[in-house]
Amino acid sequence: xxxxxxxxxxxxxxxxxxxxxxxxxxxxxxxxxxxxxxxxxxxxxxxxxxxxxxxxxxxxxxxxxxxxxxxxxxxxxxxxxxxxxxxxxxxxxxxxxxxxxxxxxxxxxxxxxxxxxxxxxxxxxxxxxxxxxxxxxxxxxxxxxxxxxxxxxxxxxxxxxxxxxxxxxxxxxxxxxxxxxxxxxxxxxxxxxxxxxxxxxxxxxxxxxxxxxxxxxxxxxxxxxxxxxxxxxxxxxxxxxxxxxxxxxxxxxxxxxxxxxxxxx
Amino acid sequence: xxxxxxxxxxxxxxxxxxxxxxxxxxxxxxxxxxxxxxxxxxxxxxxxxxxxxxxxxxxxxxxxxxxxxxxxxxxxxxxxxxxxxxxxxxxxxxxxxxxxxxxxxxxxxxxxxxxxxxxxxxxxxxxxxxxxxxxxxxxxxxxxxxxxxxxxxxxxxxxxxxxxxxxxxxxxxxxxxxxxxxxxxxxxxxxxxxxxxxxxxxxxxxxxxxxxxxxxxxxxxxxxxxxxxxxxxxxxxxxxxxxxxxxxxxxxxxx
Numbered sequence: 359x360x361x362x363x364x365x366x367x368x369x370x371x372x373x374x375x376x377x378x379x380x381x382x383x384x385x386x387x388x389x390x391x392x393x394x395x396x397x398x399x400x401x402x403x404x405x406x407x408x409x410x411x412x413x414x415x416x417x418x419x420x421x422x423x424x425x426x427x428x429x430x431x432x433x434x435x436x437x438x439x440x441x442x443x444x445x446x447x448x449x450x451x452x453x454x455x456x457x458x459x460x461x462x463x464x465x466x467x468x469x470x471x472x473x474x475x476x477x478x479x480x481x482x483x484x485x486x487x488x489x490x491x492x493x494x495x496x497x498x499x500x501x502x503x504x505x506x507x508x509x510x511x512x513x514x515x516x517x518x519x520x521x522x523x524x525x526x527x528x529x530x531x532x533x534x535x536x537x538x539x540x541x542x543x544x545x546x547x548x549x550x551x552x553x554x555x556x557x558x559x560x561x562x563x564x565x566x567x568x569x570x571x572x573x574x575x576x577x578x579x580x581x582x583x584x585x586x587x588x589x590x591x592x593x594x595x596x597x598x599x600x601x602x603x604x605x606x607x608x609x610x611x612x613x614x615x616x617x618x619x620x621x622x623x
Numbered sequence: 624x625x626x627x628x629x630x631x632x633x634x635x636x637x638x639x640x641x642x643x644x645x646x647x648x649x650x651x652x653x654x655x656x657x658x659x660x661x662x663x664x665x666x667x668x669x670x671x672x673x674x675x676x677x678x679x680x681x682x683x684x685x686x687x688x689x690x691x692x693x694x695x696x697x698x699x700x701x702x703x704x705x706x707x708x709x710x711x712x713x714x715x716x717x718x719x720x721x722x723x724x725x726x727x728x729x730x731x732x733x734x735x736x737x738x739x740x741x742x743x744x745x746x747x748x749x750x751x752x753x754x755x756x757x758x759x760x761x762x763x764x765x766x767x768x769x770x771x772x773x774x775x776x777x778x779x780x781x782x783x784x785x786x787x788x789x790x791x792x793x794x795x796x797x798x799x800x801x802x803x804x805x806x807x808x809x810x811x812x813x814x815x816x817x818x819x820x821x822x823x824x825x826x827x828x829x830x831x832x833x834x835x836x837x838x839x840x841x842x843x844x845x846x847x848x849x850x851x852x853x854x855x856x857x858x859x860x861x862x863x864x865x866x867x868x869x870x871x872x873x874x875x876x877x878x
Binding site (some may be wrong): 425551 | 820
């Protein structure tokens with residue numbers, strides 16, 4: 359059984375190797391890569407992708423929370439079907455789903471044609487290759503990642519607590535704010551982490567939907583590694599990224615301190 | 624009124640999820656190259672797809688890779704889950720945390736870490752690097768699936784078995800494995816799905832002589848919308864769909 363741990367140690371090593379690789383690749387240890395990161399272009403990309411990812415996370419949360427709440431409260435066979443319908447997009451290739459979005463967003467695609475037919479716009483709408491398209495693509499791909507942890511969390515919520523709050527005279531809003539929201543905080547956090555991090559890194563979404571105009575952090579890393587072949591710089595970005603992940607995890611751990619369920623999924 | 628608004632909300636989100644894919648599938652049967660109008664039902668694009676030998680090679684590669692990665696990941700992941708569940712050992716919490724970090728860490732971070740590891744380990748990029756990478760990202764999912772299944776076991780079964788004189792190996796063979804097989808099967812299928820759908824990690828660790836389908840699709844998709852790709856995506860989607868439904872049915876079944 360102990361042997362089973364070996365691959366994990368290797369995996370662990372691999373996932374943390376990126377911390378030290380910048381001096382393994384180039385022996386004189388240098389902070390130059392990080393100094394280079396401080397350059398205005400990278401900072402700009404960094405800020406922009408943070409911004410885009412944050413908006414995407416907020417949209418997913420706003421769309422996903424009520425959705426998860428409604429599904430969690432449904433009883434019976436319908437619920438199983440609804441959850442299955444939710445899991446399918448979670449597991450199917452997001453590349454294919456991104457690709458299917460192109461057909462929808464094309465100037466002569468469904469959205470544009472429908473709006474023209476309704477008379478809202480009079481010429482084909484250029485949605486594809488804009489930031490809006492990237493945002494729609496991101497939300498489309500990542501929404502299930504927000505809903506599923508929320509759903510698991512809300513399902514564990516003891517409905518008697520809500521009844522008790524209502525009995526004690528709290529109105530709907532107060533119940534939500536004082537009871538439901540704090541208890542579902544772990545779900546919100548894990549959903550946000552699951553959406554926020556990929557939103558910054560799925561390089562093929564901006565690549566396919568945003569044209570060359572919009573660049574996310576993921577595209578920069580991909581570029582540095584495979585086109586420019588500047589591994590140390592690419593790794594430095596990667597390390598910064600891992601750092602963000604760890605900070606977010608610590609926040610998550612803190613927010614669930616003392617709870618029995620620290621499970622993320 | 625409230626019911627109406629909630630159900631229309633649910634419906635619109637589901638439509639948002641499914642309409643693009645349904646449209647893609649419909650267009651894959653359209654008998655026209657560029658037009659968005661319906662030119663009649665045709666299997667032309669599927670025929671062209673099946674005539675493409677390069678795609679067949681890539682599909683075969685993906686399949687072999689998926690099966691081997693899923694099988695190895697299932698074995699290792701199940702062993703890890705069993706040891707996590709049954710034994711208290713040093714670093715257990717750490718290991719558990721590590722698994723979640725692996726699930727959470729964005730694909731690109733893992734792809735790059737693995738690429739660097741392979742470069743230092745002098746592992747040639749190709750089948751073996753892809754296999755190792757795919758095993759790596761599948762294991763955490765296997766561990767989580769199997770572990771949550773084991774958490775629902777009745778503790779007393781083990782005590783009863785031990786009282787009756789069963790050793791650990793017998794307990795594993797006669798109790799744990801029979802109870803666990805639905806979870807094992809489900810995790811195998813999910814690993815397989817993950818493996819045949821992965822783009823980002825494979826993108827970093829793939830070599831030129833071992834082409835796999837997702838990367839092939841990616842390079843085709845970058846050139847724009849083509850009916851053949853619609854057909855290809857429709858087939859891939861259908862395969863994933865079947866696998867997910869089977870795995871969910873198996874995983875849901877009560878022991």
